[in-house]
Amino acid sequence: MSEISHSSPMTADQFAARTDAIAASISQVIDGKPEAVRSALICLLAEGHLLIEDVPGVGKTMLARALAASIDATVRRIQFTPDLLPGDVTGVSVYNPVDQEFVFKPGAVFAHIVIADEINRSSPKTQSALLEAMEEAQVTVDGATHMLPEPFLVVATQNPLEMEGTYALPEAQRDRFMMRISMGYPDAAAEALMIRQRDTVNPLAGVAAVTDAASVSELIAFARSVHVAPAIEEYTVALSQATRADPSLHLGASPRATLQLIRAAKVRAALDGRDFVIPDDVSSLLIPVFAHRLLPARGAHRAGAQPVEAALRQIAVRVRVPVAARV
Secondary structure (H helix, E strand, C coil): CCCCCCHHHHHHHHHHHCCCCHHHHHHCCCCCCCCHHHHHHHHHHHCEEEEEEEECCCCHHHHHHHHCCCCCCCEEEECCCCCCHHHHHHHEEEECCCCCEEEEEEEECCCCEEEEEHHHHHHHHHHHHHHHHHHEEEEEECCCEEEEECCCEEEEECCCCCCCCCCCCCCCCCCCEEEEECCCCCCCCCCCCCCCHHHCHHHHHCCCEEEEEEHHHHHHHHHHECCCCCCHHHHHHHHHHHHHHCCCCEECCCCHHHHHHHHHHHHHHCCCCCCCCHHHHCCCCCCHHHHHHCCCCCHHHHHHCHHHHHHHHHHHCCCCCCCCCCC
8 A cells, every 4th residue: 555645744654543543532532434434524624514414413513513612723513403594604893983894704604614504494595694604714704704713614414304494405405414323323332431431421522623623624634635546537427426426316426516526536546545546436435525516317226215325326337436546
């Protein structure tokens, strides 16, 4: 296995030590869910955003809070409700009678990590307040642009079952989330451990920051340097193109989805100690990166409970995998 290039100021060992420390810190709270922890870390280091969709009580918000607690960075939580206004998210201009001018008052989105809890409980108008922030790490209010801190990560949660009082996420909003994951129920051992450890103690109380925003920015820069061969780029594009031509899908993957799949694959490769992406890095992330962006064709639900996921699995089988991964 090839080691990561030392052309970056950070070494492979430093990258591994820091990312392992973050994952271990989160795992103190999230028992038995290594893939969920890894997905959150990939989104953070690939400069994406994470949507956690699952039933209540399985640790969606806890995962977001554990990630935030593991990083010595600014953290804000937004509880999305029907009466939440766009200005509560982005900020507003307030008139100062002393100076006789308007002063910008930053909203809750001005933080390194923003937890958007139950994001589908607010109207599409309020949800759209996050679009510019998630895409460009900035907000524009009254014609003035304000930059957000770096790194910037939105971790949103939503309940897929409870429909009363909720709004479906618009396609443009879903497309800005790099990955969508589900937590799932813990196994018996993890649930028993949870009872013993959390009966009287807040699990987050024991989580201490193991890194800071500046260090995370270095990790991001390191992951960007991972090599992607032309064959891998062509393979990723072929997967995207296949979703747009598949008759069982009404809406295929966007170019943004293709770019984000590559970025996520680069982080996965770096986490595995490689300085280059292999096909498995791409194919293993295909469903979490693509599935929430796609729409099944009318009647596709008859073929199975998860037609989009089924279509992506078939596409992964059909599209030719490059033999020479590193060029």
